[in-house]
Amino acid sequence: GESVGLHLPTLSVQEGDNSIINCAYSNSASDYFIWYKQESGKGPQFIIDIRSNMDKRQGQRVTVLLNKTVKHLSLQIAATQPGDSAVYFCAENNQDDKIIFGKGTRLHILP
Amino acid sequence: ETGVTQSPTHLIKTRGQQVTLRCSSQSGHNTVSWYQQALGQGPQFIFQYYREEENGRGNFPPRFSGLQFPNYSSELNVNALELDDSALYLCASSLEEGLYEQYFGPGTRLTVT
Numbered sequence: 001g002e003s004v005g006l007h008l009p010t011l012s013v014q015e016g017d018n019s020i021i022n023c024a025y026s027n028s029a030s031d032y033f034i035w036y037k038q039e040s041g042k043g044p045q046f047i048i049d050i051r052s053n054m055d056k057r058q059g060q061r062v063t064v065l066l067n068k069t070v071k072h073l074s075l076q077i078a079a080t081q082p083g084d085s086a087v088y089f090c091a092e093n094n095q096d097d098k099i100i101f102g103k104g105t106r107l108h109i110l111p
Numbered sequence: 112e113t114g115v116t117q118s119p120t121h122l123i124k125t126r127g128q129q130v131t132l133r134c135s136s137q138s139g140h141n142t143v144s145w146y147q148q149a150l151g152q153g154p155q156f157i158f159q160y161y162r163e164e165e166n167g168r169g170n171f172p173p174r175f176s177g178l179q180f181p182n183y184s185s186e187l188n189v190n191a192l193e194l195d196d197s198a199l200y201l202c203a204s205s206l207e208e209g210l211y212e213q214y215f216g217p218g219t220r221l222t223v224t
Contacts, residue, residue, distance in 0.1 A: 032210045043113070043201050043215030044154065089153050096167045097209050098144070101153035 012108040019077040021105050023090035028071060030092040034099065035064060035075045037086045044089060044101075047075070077107075085109045113137060115204050115216035123222045124192050132187045132219045136204030142166070143185040144213065145177060148199040160185055161208040189221075197223045 013019045025033070031052035036044035050057045050064045050073075057064050063076040073090050087104040094100050114137035124130050136143050142161045146154035156169035160179035174190040183204070189196055199220050203213035 041217070043115075043203070043217050045113075045215070046212050049212070091153075093210055094156075098156050098159060098167050098169070099213065100156060101146075103151075103153050 009103070010106045010108060012110055013080050014110045015080060015082060017080055019075075019080045019084065019107060021075045021077075021088050021090075021107065023073040023075075023102060025071050025073060025090070025092050025102075027092060027094065028068075029095060032093040032097075033064070033066060033073050034091045035062075035073075036089045036091060036101075037084075038089065038104070039086045047088075080107075080109055082109050082111075113214035113216065115202065115214050117200075117202055117216040117219050119219060120217070121220045121222075123224065126192055126194060126223055128192050129188065129190045130192060130221060132189075132200050132202075132221070133184065134187070134202035134204075134216055135184045136202075137214050140204035140206055140214070141183050142205045142208050142211075143179060143183065144203045144205070145185070145187045146201040146203065147171070147196075148201055148218070150198070154201055157187070159208070166208055192223045194223050197221060 034049040035047040038044045048059045048064050061078045065074045087106050089101050089104045091099050091101045116135045118133045144159040145157040148154040157171050158168040159166045163179045176188045179185045199218040201218045203215045205211040205213045
Protein backbone atom coordinates (compact mmCIF):
# COMPACT_ATOMS: atom_id res chain seq x y z
CA GLY A 1 0.00 0.00 0.00
CA GLU A 2 0.98 3.65 0.06
CA SER A 3 3.25 4.68 2.87
CA VAL A 4 5.84 7.31 3.53
CA GLY A 5 7.97 6.75 6.58
CA LEU A 6 10.87 8.26 8.42
CA HIS A 7 13.87 6.57 10.01
CA LEU A 8 14.17 8.69 13.16
CA PRO A 9 11.40 10.27 15.18
CA THR A 10 13.75 12.82 16.84
CA LEU A 11 16.98 14.41 15.68
CA SER A 12 19.15 16.66 17.88
CA VAL A 13 21.66 18.90 16.15
CA GLN A 14 24.09 21.51 17.44
CA GLU A 15 23.32 25.05 16.36
CA GLY A 16 25.44 25.90 13.35
CA ASP A 17 25.90 22.30 12.24
CA ASN A 18 24.21 20.77 9.21
CA SER A 19 21.07 18.68 9.70
CA ILE A 20 20.14 15.67 7.62
CA ILE A 21 16.62 14.30 7.86
CA ASN A 22 15.92 11.03 6.08
CA CYS A 23 12.80 9.50 4.64
CA ALA A 24 11.98 6.16 3.03
CA TYR A 25 9.06 5.78 0.68
CA SER A 26 7.44 2.61 -0.55
CA ASN A 27 5.56 3.61 -3.72
CA SER A 28 7.96 3.25 -6.65
CA ALA A 29 5.38 4.95 -8.88
CA SER A 30 5.56 8.23 -6.93
CA ASP A 31 7.10 10.99 -8.98
CA TYR A 32 6.73 14.06 -6.80
CA PHE A 33 8.17 14.54 -3.32
CA ILE A 34 7.87 17.40 -0.89
CA TRP A 35 9.36 18.39 2.42
CA TYR A 36 7.22 20.30 4.91
CA LYS A 37 8.10 22.01 8.16
CA GLN A 38 5.51 22.20 10.91
CA GLU A 39 6.04 24.45 13.90
CA SER A 40 4.00 24.06 17.05
CA GLY A 41 0.47 25.36 16.63
CA LYS A 42 0.82 25.93 12.90
CA GLY A 43 -0.01 24.12 9.71
CA PRO A 44 2.70 22.50 7.58
CA GLN A 45 4.83 24.91 5.60
CA PHE A 46 6.25 23.98 2.20
CA ILE A 47 10.06 23.88 2.19
CA ILE A 48 11.15 22.33 -1.06
CA ASP A 49 9.97 19.79 -3.61
CA ILE A 50 11.59 17.53 -6.16
CA ARG A 51 10.32 15.53 -9.10
CA SER A 52 11.51 12.07 -9.98
CA ASN A 53 13.44 13.23 -13.04
CA MET A 54 15.90 14.95 -10.68
CA ASP A 55 18.15 13.60 -7.95
CA LYS A 56 19.05 16.86 -6.25
CA ARG A 57 17.48 20.25 -5.77
CA GLN A 58 18.73 23.19 -3.76
CA GLY A 59 16.94 26.03 -2.08
CA GLN A 60 17.97 28.62 0.43
CA ARG A 61 20.01 26.67 3.04
CA VAL A 62 18.17 23.47 2.12
CA THR A 63 18.95 20.64 -0.27
CA VAL A 64 16.75 17.69 -1.12
CA LEU A 65 18.30 14.48 -2.43
CA LEU A 66 16.31 11.74 -4.10
CA ASN A 67 17.59 8.21 -4.59
CA LYS A 68 14.99 6.33 -6.58
CA THR A 69 16.99 3.11 -6.60
CA VAL A 70 16.56 2.64 -2.86
CA LYS A 71 13.46 4.83 -2.55
CA HIS A 72 15.11 7.27 -0.21
CA LEU A 73 14.67 11.00 0.24
CA SER A 74 16.68 13.33 2.44
CA LEU A 75 16.54 16.95 3.50
CA GLN A 76 19.76 18.73 4.33
CA ILE A 77 19.64 21.99 6.27
CA ALA A 78 22.87 23.98 6.30
CA ALA A 79 24.03 25.92 9.37
CA THR A 80 21.04 24.92 11.48
CA GLN A 81 19.47 27.77 13.42
CA PRO A 82 17.12 27.81 16.44
CA GLY A 83 14.28 28.76 14.11
CA ASP A 84 14.69 25.44 12.35
CA SER A 85 13.25 23.63 15.37
CA ALA A 86 10.11 21.94 14.13
CA VAL A 87 8.68 18.66 12.92
CA TYR A 88 9.67 17.85 9.36
CA PHE A 89 7.51 15.70 7.09
CA CYS A 90 8.31 14.17 3.78
CA ALA A 91 5.38 13.59 1.49
CA GLU A 92 4.77 12.01 -1.90
CA ASN A 93 2.01 11.84 -4.46
CA ASN A 94 -0.19 8.77 -4.68
CA GLN A 95 -1.61 7.25 -7.85
CA ASP A 96 -4.31 9.95 -7.90
CA ASP A 97 -1.76 12.75 -7.48
CA LYS A 98 -2.88 13.45 -3.92
CA ILE A 99 -0.21 14.26 -1.35
CA ILE A 100 0.46 11.58 1.28
CA PHE A 101 2.47 12.43 4.40
CA GLY A 102 4.81 10.39 6.55
CA LYS A 103 4.92 10.42 10.36
CA GLY A 104 7.50 13.20 10.79
CA THR A 105 10.86 13.84 12.45
CA ARG A 106 11.25 16.34 15.24
CA LEU A 107 14.37 18.46 14.83
CA HIS A 108 15.78 19.74 18.13
CA ILE A 109 18.50 22.39 18.07
CA LEU A 110 21.10 22.28 20.82
CA PRO A 111 22.61 25.63 21.92
CA GLU B 112 1.22 33.52 6.82
CA THR B 113 -0.20 31.61 3.86
CA GLY B 114 -3.49 33.45 3.40
CA VAL B 115 -5.45 30.30 4.18
CA THR B 116 -7.75 30.75 7.14
CA GLN B 117 -9.72 28.22 9.13
CA SER B 118 -12.48 28.51 11.69
CA PRO B 119 -13.00 27.83 14.45
CA THR B 120 -9.56 27.53 16.01
CA HIS B 121 -10.68 25.10 18.68
CA LEU B 122 -13.84 23.10 19.16
CA ILE B 123 -15.13 20.64 21.73
CA LYS B 124 -17.93 18.27 20.80
CA THR B 125 -19.62 15.27 22.35
CA ARG B 126 -19.59 11.80 20.80
CA GLY B 127 -22.49 11.40 18.38
CA GLN B 128 -22.73 15.10 17.53
CA GLN B 129 -22.04 16.69 14.18
CA VAL B 130 -19.45 19.35 13.36
CA THR B 131 -18.74 21.76 10.50
CA LEU B 132 -15.28 23.20 9.94
CA ARG B 133 -14.57 26.04 7.54
CA CYS B 134 -11.68 27.02 5.31
CA SER B 135 -11.02 30.06 3.16
CA SER B 136 -8.51 29.37 0.44
CA GLN B 137 -5.73 31.66 -0.69
CA SER B 138 -6.80 34.21 -3.27
CA GLY B 139 -6.73 32.73 -6.76
CA HIS B 140 -6.65 29.11 -5.60
CA ASN B 141 -9.46 26.85 -6.82
CA THR B 142 -8.45 23.61 -5.10
CA VAL B 143 -8.84 22.75 -1.43
CA SER B 144 -7.66 19.60 0.31
CA TRP B 145 -8.57 18.52 3.83
CA TYR B 146 -6.33 16.54 6.16
CA GLN B 147 -6.73 14.99 9.60
CA GLN B 148 -3.68 15.09 11.84
CA ALA B 149 -3.76 13.00 15.00
CA LEU B 150 -1.33 13.90 17.75
CA GLY B 151 2.21 12.86 16.87
CA GLN B 152 1.24 11.75 13.37
CA GLY B 153 1.50 13.13 9.89
CA PRO B 154 -1.55 14.62 8.19
CA GLN B 155 -3.87 12.05 6.61
CA PHE B 156 -5.60 13.00 3.36
CA ILE B 157 -9.40 13.13 3.71
CA PHE B 158 -10.54 14.55 0.36
CA GLN B 159 -9.98 17.28 -2.17
CA TYR B 160 -12.34 19.72 -3.84
CA TYR B 161 -11.67 21.26 -7.23
CA ARG B 162 -14.06 23.80 -8.72
CA GLU B 163 -16.85 22.74 -6.32
CA GLU B 164 -16.58 19.00 -7.05
CA GLU B 165 -14.99 16.28 -4.95
CA ASN B 166 -11.76 15.37 -6.69
CA GLY B 167 -10.32 12.43 -4.80
CA ARG B 168 -10.87 10.88 -1.41
CA GLY B 169 -8.70 9.14 1.15
CA ASN B 170 -9.61 6.24 3.40
CA PHE B 171 -12.29 7.99 5.46
CA PRO B 172 -15.90 6.85 6.01
CA PRO B 173 -18.88 8.60 4.38
CA ARG B 174 -19.71 10.45 7.60
CA PHE B 175 -16.83 12.74 6.55
CA SER B 176 -18.25 14.97 3.84
CA GLY B 177 -17.46 18.32 2.34
CA LEU B 178 -18.49 21.21 0.18
CA GLN B 179 -16.77 23.83 -1.89
CA PHE B 180 -18.46 27.10 -2.68
CA PRO B 181 -18.24 29.30 -5.81
CA ASN B 182 -15.66 31.51 -4.07
CA TYR B 183 -13.63 28.29 -3.50
CA SER B 184 -13.97 28.35 0.28
CA SER B 185 -14.78 24.95 1.72
CA GLU B 186 -16.46 23.11 4.56
CA LEU B 187 -15.68 19.79 6.19
CA ASN B 188 -18.62 18.10 7.90
CA VAL B 189 -18.30 15.15 10.23
CA ASN B 190 -21.41 13.32 11.43
CA ALA B 191 -21.80 10.93 14.35
CA LEU B 192 -18.56 12.03 15.95
CA GLU B 193 -16.38 9.39 17.55
CA LEU B 194 -13.64 9.80 20.14
CA ASP B 195 -11.02 8.93 17.51
CA ASP B 196 -12.10 11.93 15.46
CA SER B 197 -10.24 14.12 17.96
CA ALA B 198 -7.45 15.67 15.89
CA LEU B 199 -6.16 18.77 14.16
CA TYR B 200 -8.03 19.31 10.89
CA LEU B 201 -6.01 21.09 8.26
CA CYS B 202 -7.05 22.52 4.97
CA ALA B 203 -4.66 23.37 2.18
CA SER B 204 -5.31 25.33 -0.97
CA SER B 205 -3.47 25.16 -4.27
CA LEU B 206 -3.61 27.00 -7.54
CA GLU B 207 -5.00 24.05 -9.46
CA GLU B 208 -5.63 20.35 -9.03
CA GLY B 209 -2.64 18.11 -9.55
CA LEU B 210 0.87 18.48 -8.24
CA TYR B 211 1.00 22.10 -7.23
CA GLU B 212 2.39 23.65 -4.07
CA GLN B 213 -0.12 23.49 -1.25
CA TYR B 214 -0.58 26.27 1.28
CA PHE B 215 -1.88 25.14 4.65
CA GLY B 216 -4.05 26.93 7.13
CA PRO B 217 -3.36 26.82 10.88
CA GLY B 218 -5.91 24.08 11.47
CA THR B 219 -8.91 23.51 13.70
CA ARG B 220 -8.30 21.51 16.87
CA LEU B 221 -11.33 19.24 17.43
CA THR B 222 -11.77 17.44 20.73
CA VAL B 223 -14.51 14.82 21.03
CA THR B 224 -15.49 13.82 24.56
